[in-house]
Amino acid sequence: MKNWGAEFKRESIKSFTQSLTSHAQMITLPHKNNYLSLDPTYKDDYGRPLLRVTYDITDHDRAAYDFIGERIAEIMEEMGATEVVRSELPEHFDIYPPHNDHIVGGVIVGADSSNSVVNNYCQMWEEENVFVIGGSLFPHNGGYNPTGTVGAFAYRAAEGIDSYLDDNRILVEDATTATAN
Structure with a gap:
């Protein structure tokens, strides 16, 4: 399908009421590799170290994400979805681009x-x-x-x-x- 013109307009109007987005907000359990500490480099205006957040996606997070994603895909297919697109977790957590963390x-x-x-x-x-x-x-x-x-x-x-x-x-x-x- 083209991404412009009359065909694009027809398909967009047709698909507008026939698409669905689904997601799950995951629980993140405590992990010894995720912690707060004082940053050795960055300081505030008074020379005091700033708080540093050390956090990354764990194996448990990935397993939970995959499990829930599979259930969502199954539900969408049972509802008659002709196409199910699953997003993947990045290799490492990053706050950019901003999302609902x-x-x-x-x-x-x-x-x-x-x-x-x-x-x-x-x-x-x-x-x-x-x-x-x-x-x-x-x-x-x-x-x-x-x-x-x-x-x-x-x-x-x-x-x-x-x-x-x-x-x-x-x-x-x-x-x-x-x-x-």
Whole structure:
């Protein structure tokens, strides 16, 4: 088919209501090779190192992508698709060109300071006057837009900040310390 002229126009009008795009937003599990660190080269205006995100597609990510892609293709073929085109994952992750990524994690919420950074009020274990809000609170990308959960964390942090302003202290007992005592 040509990509211009009367034939192109006829085929475009015909195909407009006969095409379908389908995709799945994948979960990305934590992996030891994906982490945050201070960049040894890039610095802010005050000379402090910037945060560096080290992240790449894992074998698990590829297997999940292939499995879900196969299921989507099967569904589309069962629906009568005459052509199914699957996209492939790139060799390495890249944020360019921009797409709908939700890069999250790094400041994990938990009940134990030995394996988390903040408590359930989003209050840091080691700096009790610091509360963290945002997607960094997740241990990994759960595969869905995180806006609602980020909002819930913001409300929880606001509740904690309100309590902290009344009584400057850690708001939750650390499970590590509780079991040691």
